[in-house]
Amino acid sequence: MSSEYTGLSRRDFLRNGLVFGVGSSALSAGYAAVPDVFARAIFAAKQAGAQNDKVLVMIQLGGGNDGLQTVIPLGSSKLRDLRPTLGTVADKALPITKDLGLHESLAGVKKLYDQGKVAIVQGVGYPSPSFSHFDSIRVWETGDPTRRQQDGWLGKTIAANYDSAGHPLLGVACGTTSVPGMLRDLQATLTVIDQQQTFKFGGTADVDGVMGTLYKHTPGIYGALFDSSMSSIRDTIQQLKTSSTKYTPKATYSDKQNLVYSSKNQLAAALQLASELIVTGTGVKVLHVTLGGFDTHYTEMQRHSDLMAYFDSAVSAFYQDLAAYGQSDRVLIATWSEFGRRPNENASGGTDHGTASPVFLIGDPVKGGLYGETPNVTKLDTLGNLSYAVDYRAVYQEILNGHLGVDGKAILGQSFDQLSFVKPAAH
Amino acid sequence: MQDAPRPTDPKKPAASGLKPTRRQVLAASGVTMAALVAARLAGFKQLTPGVTLPGESTPTPEAIASGVPTTQDWVSPLGKPEAQVAQLLRRATFGATPTEYQTAVKDGFAKTVDRLLETTPADPPVLAGADEASRDKPIKPNDLQSWWVDWMIKTPTPFAERMTLFWHGHFTSDYRKVTPQTPYIYWQNLTWRKMALGKFRDMLYQVTIDPGMLRYLDLGQSTGKAPNENYSREVMELFTMGVGTFTEDDVRAAAKALAGWREPLTPAMVDDMIKIAQERGRPAPRNLSADTVKTGIFEQRNAYVGAVKYLGETRQWDTNAVLDKIVAQDSVAPFIVNKVAEEFVSSAPDAAYVKRLADNFRRTKYDMKSLMKSVFTSPEFLAAPSYRALMKSPTELMVSSAKALAVNVSSQQIARAGDGMGQGLFDPPEVGGWPSNGSWVSTNNVLARVNFAINTLSALQSVPAFKNAHAVQLDSVVSQDTAQLLNATTDDASRWLILLASPEFQLK
Numbered sequence: 001m002s003s004e005y006t007g008l009s010r011r012d013f014l015r016n017g018l019v020f021g022v023g024s025s026a027l028s029a030g031y032a033a034v035p036d037v038f039a040r041a042i043f044a045a046k047q048a049g050a051q052n053d054k055v056l057v058m059i060q061l062g063g064g065n066d067g068l069q070t071v072i073p074l075g076s077s078k079l080r081d082l083r084p085t086l087g088t089v090a091d092k093a094l095p096i097t098k099d100l101g102l103h104e105s106l107a108g109v110k111k112l113y114d115q116g117k118v119a120i121v122q123g124v125g126y127p128s129p130s131f132s133h134f135d136s137i138r139v140w141e142t143g144d145p146t147r148r149q150q151d152g153w154l155g156k157t158i159a160a161n162y163d164s165a166g167h168p169l170l171g172v173a174c175g176t177t178s179v180p181g182m183l184r185d186l187q188a189t190l191t192v193i194d195q196q197q198t199f200k201f202g203g204t205a206d207v208d209g210v211m212g213t214l215y216k217h218t219p220g221i222y223g224a225l226f227d228s229s230m231s232s233i234r235d236t237i238q239q240l241k242t243s244s245t246k247y248t249p250k251a252t253y254s255d256k257q258n259l260v261y262s263s264k265n266q267l268a269a270a271l272q273l274a275s276e277l278i279v280t281g282t283g284v285k286v287l288h289v290t291l292g293g294f295d296t297h298y299t300e301m302q303r304h305s306d307l308m309a310y311f312d313s314a315v316s317a318f319y320q321d322l323a324a325y326g327q328s329d330r331v332l333i334a335t336w337s338e339f340g341r342r343p344n345e346n347a348s349g350g351t352d353h354g355t356a357s358p359v360f361l362i363g364d365p366v367k368g369g370l371y372g373e374t375p376n377v378t379k380l381d382t383l384g385n386l387s388y389a390v391d392y393r394a395v396y397q398e399i400l401n402g403h404l405g406v407d408g409k410a411i412l413g414q415s416f417d418q419l420s421f422v423k424p425a426a427h
Numbered sequence: 428m429q430d431a432p433r434p435t436d437p438k439k440p441a442a443s444g445l446k447p448t449r450r451q452v453l454a455a456s457g458v459t460m461a462a463l464v465a466a467r468l469a470g471f472k473q474l475t476p477g478v479t480l481p482g483e484s485t486p487t488p489e490a491i492a493s494g495v496p497t498t499q500d501w502v503s504p505l506g507k508p509e510a511q512v513a514q515l516l517r518r519a520t521f522g523a524t525p526t527e528y529q530t531a532v533k534d535g536f537a538k539t540v541d542r543l544l545e546t547t548p549a550d551p552p553v554l555a556g557a558d559e560a561s562r563d564k565p566i567k568p569n570d571l572q573s574w575w576v577d578w579m580i581k582t583p584t585p586f587a588e589r590m591t592l593f594w595h596g597h598f599t600s601d602y603r604k605v606t607p608q609t610p611y612i613y614w615q616n617l618t619w620r621k622m623a624l625g626k627f628r629d630m631l632y633q634v635t636i637d638p639g640m641l642r643y644l645d646l647g648q649s650t651g652k653a654p655n656e657n658y659s660r661e662v663m664e665l666f667t668m669g670v671g672t673f674t675e676d677d678v679r680a681a682a683k684a685l686a687g688w689r690e691p692l693t694p695a696m697v698d699d700m701i702k703i704a705q706e707r708g709r710p711a712p713r714n715l716s717a718d719t720v721k722t723g724i725f726e727q728r729n730a731y732v733g734a735v736k737y738l739g740e741t742r743q744w745d746t747n748a749v750l751d752k753i754v755a756q757d758s759v760a761p762f763i764v765n766k767v768a769e770e771f772v773s774s775a776p777d778a779a780y781v782k783r784l785a786d787n788f789r790r791t792k793y794d795m796k797s798l799m800k801s802v803f804t805s806p807e808f809l810a811a812p813s814y815r816a817l818m819k820s821p822t823e824l825m826v827s828s829a830k831a832l833a834v835n836v837s838s839q840q841i842a843r844a845g846d847g848m849g850q851g852l853f854d855p856p857e858v859g860g861w862p863s864n865g866s867w868v869s870t871n872n873v874l875a876r877v878n879f880a881i882n883t884l885s886a887l888q889s890v891p892a893f894k895n896a897h898a899v900q901l902d903s904v905v906s907q908d909t910a911q912l913l914n915a916t917t918d919d920a921s922r923w924l925i926l927l928a929s930p931e932f933q934l935k
Contacts, residue, residue, distance in 0.1 A: 131675060132664055133857065134859055168870070173869075177846075177849035177869060178871075179866075179869050192870050192871040193871055194875075195847075201874070202885070203881040203885070203924075211877055214909060214912055214928065215908075215930060216906075217908060219500050220815050220816075221500075222864075222933075223499070223930070229868055229870050233870045233873060233874045236870060292856075292857075295657075297648075297656075298645050298648050347652060348649070350645075352655070353660070
């Protein structure tokens with residue numbers, strides 16, 4: 001009862017669903033009507049069982065998350081030697097197999113893991129790794145280890161598969177001020193919302209219309225960028241007005257985290273906004289949020305533990321909220337980080353930039369369990385780093401093909417061994 | 428997003444001599460009277476309740492229309508001396524008050540460049556309590572931010588502040604990791620200002636042993652026995668040579684070679700340590716005393732002894748030898764010049780231009796003042812393609828708004844608003860500092876910029892007269908829609924809002 005139902009491919013469906021929004025001139029008159037029409041279409045499709053209402057939420061663990069402190073090999077004397085202080089984290093780990101445990105602060109994730117809702121892909125990396133934050137971030141963002149591409153893999157996905165021009169909430173970054181590299185694409189319209197409560201015009205109600213006039217046909221190299229931003233701002237403000245009245249969180253989100261320093265991202269608030277956009281049927285397909293502070297060159301034990309606890313509490317609340325709204329079957333949560341960290345601890349009780357690390361995939365669409373290979377700390381490369389087992393683009397491929405149902409090869413340029421962490425669509 | 432071909436001869440801007448009447452402009456832009464009425468009724472008067480508005484008799488600024496572009500690009504006015512000077516002030520400083528603009532126009536471009544470069548930087552006032560920052564009395568981040576913003580607005584030497592901001596984004600640190608419980612982040616700002624226009628190599632040494640930097644990139648924690656690679660990587664990748672110009676072995680070698688520095692202690696920090704020991708029931712650390720310097724202190728016992736191979740040379744290294752070796756690399760001059768050009772000339776500087784400036788930079792032994800002079804006096808700086816080719820950073824936007832209004836805009840408000848536009852001072856998003864130009868544009872940030880204009884005007888007791896602000900601030904070059912709105916608006920508060928929130932004013 002799936003793909004034949006509408007007789008349309010997902011792409012056609014979305015294009016047709018958005019036909020009202022096509023053409024920017026039409027927007028100024030009728031933009032407020034578009035999202036609701038779209039939302040109704042989505043829900044109608046969902047009730048009939050069409051598999052075209054999936055949502056992806058990417059969580060960036062910025063700075064390079066230490067995989068060996070996150071999914072922890074148990075009983076490795078070699079790891080204890082390499083990590084005299086940090087290695088003790090294994091003593092309190094939450095075992096998921098006899099050889100592996102999750103960081104003790106990941107109790108909520110562990111609970112979901114036990115329910116089969118978490119897939120962990122171990123040893124994810126790419127050939128000829130870069131140890132530069134920026135370089136490696138770009139590799140992950142573009143899906144191109146050769147560092148030639150500019151557009152983000154999700155920006156490309158949006159541009160190639162959905163009509164974002166009249167619908168800026170297809171791709172949204174929450175809890176940040178600038179467009180994340182993964183979503184960047186000149187052909188895609190994207191929205192960035194740092195805080196929902198400030199995402200509106202000050203002054204009188206008329207400012208909206210005046211700004212619409214002021215940011216129109218703007219000349220120069222930044223003109224199109226300005227104008228499309230303003231158009232998206234006006235659409236988004238209208239949409240948030242509607243969605244905020246329809247949504248009350250059904251879980252407890254808390255950003256009151258006692259982080260030693262560094263992350264200014266309000267991860268829980270960002271995920272709460274993500275939830276609002278998802279459950280109120282705004283038609284959002286791809287969301288990006290960030291938790292920074294993982295560049296733990298010194299006194300890592302406490303810092304990393306705090307970050308794990310923050311991640312765990314925010315993600316748990318997000319999942320519970322979606323589930324309470326009956327929407328968790330649509331949403332795949334995926335983590336990414338530019339690299340893992342060196343197995344060998346440094347003098348400051350921290351770790352320097354490394355290579356492979358695990359990726360978490362969380363949610364009802366996931367076929368839970370372990371994928372990839374546990375990194376082998378007894379076989380480090382000449383720089384003392386882990387070897388990767390899974391190309392990160394294989395993870396992307398499964399997200400694209402299995403979850404979003406789009407052509408992964410068209411986005412990634414090639415095919416990779418299949419990682420089947422997404423449940424097959426129900427037939 | 429590609430721009431249309433630009434007029435190549437700056438002396439012949441397309442709209443030069445064209446002074447359409449308001450009626451003509453409106454007709455040309457296809458604006459109906461209905462739209463005009465809508466704009467007039469846009470409620471600007473209610474925007475600032477309680478504000479004393481000037482009478483309706485303010486003349487319609489017909490001159491605003493003189494630069495209405497006929498192509499998809501801005502019509503460059505850079506053939507005109509006053510536009511050249513205005514561009515200089517927008518880029519080398521934070522824009523201009525009407526008075527500063529008049530002075531610079533009277534002096535002319537060359538003399539203004541000399542004045543900006545040659546006037547000894549004025550020091551900001553002391554930030555009360557910062558030197559004595561401690562666990563119990565930390566520096567308040569908003570105080571620190573507004574202290575600097577206030578000085579950006581008021582300083583008699585704004586070029587020094589602009590360069591200090593440039594270096595703050597380049598050799599960056601954040602108060603979160605450095606913590607406001609020491610004076611380090613405050614000291615760093617004072618040091619960058621002092622070093623900003625000297626020799627790059629001298630500054631690089633001060634950067635390396637800067638207490639805030641020692642903490643931010645962990646060099647203060649690194650020892651020869653177990654080196655920390657954070658600073659050794661970033662000093663090459665982000666500060667001097669650029670990514671891909673060195674190997675992982677070089678990172679490891681430099682980490683060893685640079686190890687041995689520690690942070691200096693202030694009397695307040697020593698008191699803190701004694702108090703903490705007491706609280707924990709431990710004896711106070713022995714031999715604890717405050718240091719007299721405001722830079723890192725080298726502890727030979729923590730250094731690495733022995734030869735290592737670094738950038739192709741094997742020897743016993745020390746910090747100065749490492750920095751000399753770095754500065755001797757071919758990649759350094761183009762790397763710095765490219766970054767300067769992206770912030771002061773063009774978002775995509777031409778390779779030949781960068782090479783020319785870089786060669787000159789090397790010849791002057793990396794003298795920053797000479798580099799900036801060669802940038803401002805290069806033909807590229809005033810060429811038509813350079814017009815509005817750069818985006819103001821949030822700080823530049825807000826400080827230039829305050830200067831344009833030439834009234835007292837709250838520096839605390841500016842400091843607070845920076846976060847929401849993506850630029851909290853002393854709080855960069857990452858070790859690479861802030862992005863530039865087009866990266867500043869997102870729905871969130873454009874909205875925050877518009878709201879800053881609204882909030883700023885709303886907070887004023889009275890709105891200054893608009894007069895010829897469109898000429899002073901925008902060179903009278905505006906889009907049809909901006910012209911239409913300005914022409915259709917009859918009160919100064921509304922005109923200021925249109926100007927400050929306009930796409931034109933976001934650019935420099």
